[in-house]
Amino acid sequence: MHPHNRAHGAAHILAVAAAENRVWTVPSIPGHVQHSSDLFAPCPQESTLPRALTAFVWSRSAVRRRARRGFRNQVATGSPWLHLLQIDPDLLEVARPVDPLTGKPKARTEEEIDPTGTLLFVEHGLDGGLLAPRVVEAARAAFDSPITVALSHRDAATAPIRAAYEALGVETVDRGPAADASGSAEPRELLRLYHLMKNFAHVAANTAREELFYATSLERPIAVVGPSPDGRPPAATADELVAMTDDELGRGDMLEPQELNDLFEWSARRG
Structure with a gap:
């Protein structure tokens, strides 16, 4: 395969x-x-x-x-x-x-949590953690709520990047590996992302990326906030991404x- x-x-x-x-x-x-x-x-x-x-x-x-x-x-x-x-x-x-009537796992019993805060995806590029203050400031301007930064598995393993957000009082979360672990029952990345996004009221990113399509499909307000890692304007605005979501995800x-x-x-x- x-x-x-x-x-x-x-x-x-x-x-x-x-x-x-x-x-x-x-x-x-x-x-x-x-x-x-x-x-x-x-x-x-x-x-x-x-x-x-x-x-x-x-x-x-x-x-x-x-x-x-x-x-x-x-x-x-x-x-x-x-x-x-x-x-x-x-x-x-x-x-x-398993429910003997349906043959499927019994439903979760824990209560649903009301989503709060903003989940922020950041592409750092060569700027690394130096980009953090400006991106966080832009995200706070877009959504006045506590911010959690979803770091790629590689960025989460980079101490200076994590430290840059800690210095700003911003929580970070490791998205985990993108590759499926063979023979493992650990949740796959898209499932982890689904459960993560469900906890947040807003989703933002400093580049136009598929996570903003995913957030829109969950009816979460989105924002594209600067600066991007290369300093260029975003490839699309939040409104444009929302309008494209169904077509791009293939509904x-x-x-x-x-x-x-x-x-x-x-x-x-x-x-």
């Missing part, structure tokens, strides 16, 4: 959506699953992909962009994120007691479970 298919939990989500039940061993996918938005820049590894390899992309918009770049063999499936929102997320986690391109099984050639393997 292509290495990209083991990123962010995308293949795991698609397998659960297709099976409509818990799946731990993800069947091989005969192609490449789009793992992040290509709206503003193509995947950095795209040039290494064989032209004949089928690409399973989020939306017809992504199909058109790839076609302009010379790729012809692609199918829109709807984004793994939207498939995650349609399934019971508990099916992606360690098994809990109109979502495949049904049987269609996913047939597309990925899983039907015969499951009998």
